[in-house]
Amino acid sequence: MSHPDIPRVDAREKVRGATQYTADHALPGLAHGMLAVATIGRGRILSLDTDAARRVPGVRMVLTHLDTVGLQSAGFLLGGGYGFQSLQPLLGAAIAYRGQPIALVVADTLEAAREAAALVRATYEQDAISVTLDAPGAEILAQADSPLPKPAFADRVAGDADGALSAAATRVDATFQGPPQHQNPMELLATVAEWSRGELTIRESTQNAEALRHGLAKVFGLAPDRIRVLSPTAGGGFGQRNSLQAHTALVALAARELGRPVKLVVPRAQIFNNASFRPASRHTVRLGADASGRMVAAVHEIDHQTSRHDLFPLSYADLTARLYGIANFRGRERLVRNDIQTPGFARAPFEHIAACAFETAVDELAYALGRDPVAFRVANDAATDPLTGRPFSSRHVVACLERGAERFGWERRTQAPGSMRLADGTLVGWGVALGAYKAATAPAIAMLRVTDAGEIFVSVGGHEMGQGIRTAIASTVAVDLGVPAEAVNILVGNTGSVPQHLTAGSWGAATALPAVHKAALNMLRELERLAGNGPANRTFQQILRDAGRSHVDVEARHHAPGQPDAIFDRVAQGLPAAAGPAYPDFVSMSFCAQFVEVRIEPRTRRIRVPRVVSVVDCGRVVSPRTARSQVLGGVVWGIGAALREVSEVDPRYGGFVNADLAEYVIPVNADIGTIEAEFIDEPDPLINSMGVKGLGEVVMVGVAPAIVNAIHHATGRRLRHLPVRVEDVL
Amino acid sequence: MQSFTYIRPSTPAEAIAAMAGGGPGTRFLAGGTTLYDLMKLGVEGPLRVIDITRLDALARFDTSGPHELVFGALARMSDVAADRRLKEDYPALSEAMWKAASQQLRNMARVGGNLLQRTRCAYFRGGAPFACNKREPGSGCAARDGMDRGNALLGASDACAAVYPGDWAVALVAFDAVVDTLSPRGERSIPLAELHREPGSTPEVETTLAPDELIVRIRVPRSGAGRGSTYHKIRDRESYAFALTSAAVAVRLSAGVVAEARVALGGVATRPWRSPEAENVLLGQPLTEDVAQSAGQAAFAAASPGVHNAFKVELGAQTITDALMIARQRAEQP
Numbered sequence A: 001m002s003h004p005d006i007p008r009v010d011a012r013e014k015v016r017g018a019t020q021y022t023a024d025h026a027l028p029g030l031a032h033g034m035l036a037v038a039t040i041g042r043g044r045i046l047s048l049d050t051d052a053a054r055r056v057p058g059v060r061m062v063l064t065h066l067d068t069v070g071l072q073s074a075g076f077l078l079g080g081g082y083g084f085q086s087l088q089p090l091l092g093a094a095i096a097y098r099g100q101p102i103a104l105v106v107a108d109t110l111e112a113a114r115e116a117a118a119l120v121r122a123t124y125e126q127d128a129i130s131v132t133l134d135a136p137g138a139e140i141l142a143q144a145d146s147p148l149p150k151p152a153f154a155d156r157v158a159g160d161a162d163g164a165l166s167a168a169a170t171r172v173d174a175t176f177q178g179p180p181q182h183q184n185p186m187e188l189l190a191t192v193a194e195w196s197r198g199e200l201t202i203r204e205s206t207q208n209a210e211a212l213r214h215g216l217a218k219v220f221g222l223a224p225d226r227i228r229v230l231s232p233t234a235g236g237g238f239g240q241r242n243s244l245q246a247h248t249a250l251v252a253l254a255a256r257e258l259g260r261p262v263k264l265v266v267p268r269a270q271i272f273n274n275a276s277f278r279p280a281s282r283h284t285v286r287l288g289a290d291a292s293g294r295m296v297a298a299v300h301e302i303d304h305q306t307s308r309h310d311l312f313p314l315s316y317a318d319l320t321a322r323l324y325g326i327a328n329f330r331g332r333e334r335l336v337r338n339d340i341q342t343p344g345f346a347r348a349p350f351e352h353i354a355a356c357a358f359e360t361a362v363d364e365l366a367y368a369l370g371r372d373p374v375a376f377r378v379a380n381d382a383a384t385d386p387l388t389g390r391p392f393s394s395r396h397v398v399a400c401l402e403r404g405a406e407r408f409g410w411e412r413r414t415q416a417p418g419s420m421r422l423a424d425g426t427l428v429g430w431g432v433a434l435g436a437y438k439a440a441t442a443p444a445i446a447m448l449r450v451t452d453a454g455e456i457f458v459s460v461g462g463h464e465m466g467q468g469i470r471t472a473i474a475s476t477v478a479v480d481l482g483v484p485a486e487a488v489n490i491l492v493g494n495t496g497s498v499p500q501h502l503t504a505g506s507w508g509a510a511t512a513l514p515a516v517h518k519a520a521l522n523m524l525r526e527l528e529r530l531a532g533n534g535p536a537n538r539t540f541q542q543i544l545r546d547a548g549r550s551h552v553d554v555e556a557r558h559h560a561p562g563q564p565d566a567i568f569d570r571v572a573q574g575l576p577a578a579a580g581p582a583y584p585d586f587v588s589m590s591f592c593a594q595f596v597e598v599r600i601e602p603r604t605r606r607i608r609v610p611r612v613v614s615v616v617d618c619g620r621v622v623s624p625r626t627a628r629s630q631v632l633g634g635v636v637w638g639i640g641a642a643l644r645e646v647s648e649v650d651p652r653y654g655g656f657v658n659a660d661l662a663e664y665v666i667p668v669n670a671d672i673g674t675i676e677a678e679f680i681d682e683p684d685p686l687i688n689s690m691g692v693k694g695l696g697e698v699v700m701v702g703v704a705p706a707i708v709n710a711i712h713h714a715t716g717r718r719l720r721h722l723p724v725r726v727e728d729v730l
Numbered sequence B: 001m002q003s004f005t006y007i008r009p010s011t012p013a014e015a016i017a018a019m020a021g022g023g024p025g026t027r028f029l030a031g032g033t034t035l036y037d038l039m040k041l042g043v044e045g046p047l048r049v050i051d052i053t054r055l056d057a058l059a060r061f062d063t064s065g066p067h068e069l070v071f072g073a074l075a076r077m078s079d080v081a082a083d084r085r086l087k088e089d090y091p092a093l094s095e096a097m098w099k100a101a102s103q104q105l106r107n108m109a110r111v112g113g114n115l116l117q118r119t120r121c122a123y124f125r126g127g128a129p130f131a132c133n134k135r136e137p138g139s140g141c142a143a144r145d146g147m148d149r150g151n152a153l154l155g156a157s158d159a160c161a162a163v164y165p166g167d168w169a170v171a172l173v174a175f176d177a178v179v180d181t182l183s184p185r186g187e188r189s190i191p192l193a194e195l196h197r198e199p200g201s202t203p204e205v206e207t208t209l210a211p212d213e214l215i216v217r218i219r220v221p222r223s224g225a226g227r228g229s230t231y232h233k234i235r236d237r238e239s240y241a242f243a244l245t246s247a248a249v250a251v252r253l254s255a256g257v258v259a260e261a262r263v264a265l266g267g268v269a270t271r272p273w274r275s276p277e278a279e280n281v282l283l284g285q286p287l288t289e290d291v292a293q294s295a296g297q298a299a300f301a302a303a304s305p306g307v308h309n310a311f312k313v314e315l316g317a318q319t320i321t322d323a324l325m326i327a328r329q330r331a332e333q334p
């Protein structure tokens, strides 16, 4: 069954500016917070002078590490806890990175809070810092030897890659640098905290309301049921909102101490230096092909940054091992400890840059073999998963490549670099790359209610971050129950109902929709039972009235294939519980093929991207409109990541220097040409009842390498770092 | 950011009087897109702010005069950019506006304030812990051994190599614009070329204006090279970004050779940078691509690049070449 192309259910509010984001909440008696942050890269606070800050008229409180007795850290999301990092600022005098908060000022007005925060003075004892992969003092730790759980974070090995590589007829060896980048959701990180009779309400746009709730419970030693987290709509998440932020507990503490609600909207510059980001990474890729041109060996060695206080695990080779049917693969991953806040997930966190390193090397190998880059990829597709030997639940890589090539007009491409010039000397380059992303699944509970007034309410674990989960839920209920999508009232991101597991990793739809679908089928069954032998063709409303019922409630649960039911205990504790891509009987992934045209101006060498064709295998497309929108967004992210975005680091100071949206260069409309999205739209037969795999992240994967490959096609230059800027092609 | 007194006079004379009575730390406020930004960053902290946006007489501009174009200091960037006559007669002056900032900023910002925008050097804007001679005289220059991709290759000193970031002033300096001012000492006119100072040993002093001096208008003498002009800007994205390199060029051709040449550079110098070196290469020559290339190279002959900005020697020269090719086409149109 193909799903109707319904408009976004929240489009009207958004366009009218009626959608309420966190900062829009103005509660009676609201006080405003502002953080003061450390200016050193590492060390400790020797003294703090808050007198001047306290003297600013309207200032009600200056919280420092001397005021947080009894609080404890919520722990690190990937270390059994709930926070973006284990380091909770203001619990001690130690400074781990530039930008770590040293005080929270709260005042009657935002202006007073800002003025006072700037007046907080600290003296420090400073230590030497290392903030880049190669800096002296950066500690290197092999993930295989780290305390991170195995086999999840073991090396990825199939066959004998090194042996096969040395026997290979043709080899490529390339090292690729990935820069630190920030997610920069439009909505700033913000919190409104309010206490009432010992109960805490947090309004904060998040991808993980349950982690906020349980994290705050841990910080304050409170029962989780005394805490409510509301996140009806986030203005983008992209991984940065996946856990308890550094400031949230401090805002809650201030609200409790002052006995009035407190709001903090974190300025962009502070977010750069005190929230998660995409870490710098370095990739060495070695590929070998046999005499027939078949790829027989691949080695992918990766170093990436983590903080001194947490181990942010790597998962790059888990993707690259599965892009092709390469029998001998070895992935080795190492953590490099720097004096930074803990990095984290940013859209296609590992896959974007892993694919960039790998797919540029594959392109180089195709060229070394004199093969067309599309034909070479088609010829090297995988039949089964190289790492586990299991089948793929569905894999339409070849279809993505072939349909993309046709739509793009690939047959008109000439192979030689620099061979496709325009009359005015403009260089034209056409590039291709594959993308893939795990089809992960998290457990979800859905509750569905139909009332005798004809209303339909659905509540499910999931968060709306603008990706369109409400629309997909509405569409699912509408199709299943045969009602208009507008009739469906949706509650997500609210801990007052069903558990709100982390929405990330492109598992949102594959998590929420099967649960909703199951609930809808349960509802139909229940209504049929109530209808009994009564007259046919009655509305739900009539059936309920005739049965004397005000409403009917049903519930349904769904989890990943192979997960035990006990997994819902983890969900109830706010802990991550997603599975995939390797399930007991199969491996499930989404795939895409990206085709890109670049044009490089003859003299100034400006790089433009007039055209992208993206063909995606994400299983069934449940919500065509938001699906297309995901592709557009993913491609724009890819263009930004490839050609523009870098979080600049000055190794003398630590932190990030270009910490605002004027200087951190995300693309603008004028940078974007046409983007054509095409879907294979084949339901996956195994992964879930809806046949949906993930979409939101795979669409970014492959864009950057397709651009870098196109630049090679235009110029003959193999570039091995991002972003590629004008100085690289002059 | 700190509390400040806000005053909104309605005549230039009142504004001058308010400034005279204001004492040190008093600033004029036009659109606020530079001043408020720097106040929020803590880089500027005036105690008294004189909002001049109600000086309606200074909001007018006239691009139709026989001898000169006149822009009141409070004309909005967006209005100037949209002026049809300017687009036709002086495309460089119009394009320099269009390619600056964003529509939202252009709606707020005024042309007087535009001239006085301050550098984007990250260490200047970033505040503590960065050393910056411009922000805190004598503290040093973090950009020297740091991230200098955005810094100047021309007109820098040991103390500071911050780029003058604006676009319009670059186009204005190419056309020999003049700035009229008013102060308690009366009116005076300053050639735009003399408005901005090179950093020397006092990078905190950016202009030759006295602190109490109000820009009232900008005048541009009419030029035969107006129609043969363009403002070409290369940046990290195609809108809402400052120039990596830019060139305002204008040419008048006569009997197949360049009879009048105006070349100014942006993104690479500490002030709006006129290049007589490039102009001299052009004068009397047919405007071929080779000649344009030579002009571009000549403009950067004296460049002294740092660590991350050396590519701008080549990029800047190519920007000039491109601009000259566009200008030639326009100059050749009847």
Ligand SMILES: Cc1cc2nc3c(=O)[nH]c(=O)nc-3n(C[C@H](O)[C@H](O)[C@H](O)COP(=O)(O)OP(=O)(O)OC[C@H]3O[C@@H](n4cnc5c(N)ncnc54)[C@H](O)[C@@H]3O)c2cc1C
Residues within 6 Å of the ligand: A662, B027, B028, B029, B030, B031, B032, B033, B034, B035, B036, B037, B052, B073, B074, B077, B099, B100, B101, B102, B105, B108, B109, B110, B111, B112, B113, B114, B115, B116, B117, B165, B166, B167, B168, B213, B214, B215, B216, B240, B241, B242, B243
């Ligand atoms: C994100 C961003 C991107 C930008 N991108 C660009 C760009 O690409 N190109 C570009 O050219 N510019 C760019 N700008 C700068 C923008 O053009 C300037 O901020 C704007 O033109 C300043 O005008 P204003 O009226 O807002 O000045 P204000 O901020 O009000 O004033 C600026 C300064 O001038 C003084 N002043 C103002 N008017 C007068 C007067 N009549 N007499 C004496 N002193 C006066 C003020 O005291 C203040 O010191 C950008 C700005 C931002 C914030």
Ligand code: SF4
Residues within 6 Å of the ligand: B119, B121, B122, B123, B124, B131, B132, B133, B134, B135, B140, B141, B142, B143, B144, B151, B159, B160, B161, B162, B203
């Ligand atoms: S270049 Fe100038 S503005 Fe930048 S840090 Fe150095 S002194 Fe400051």
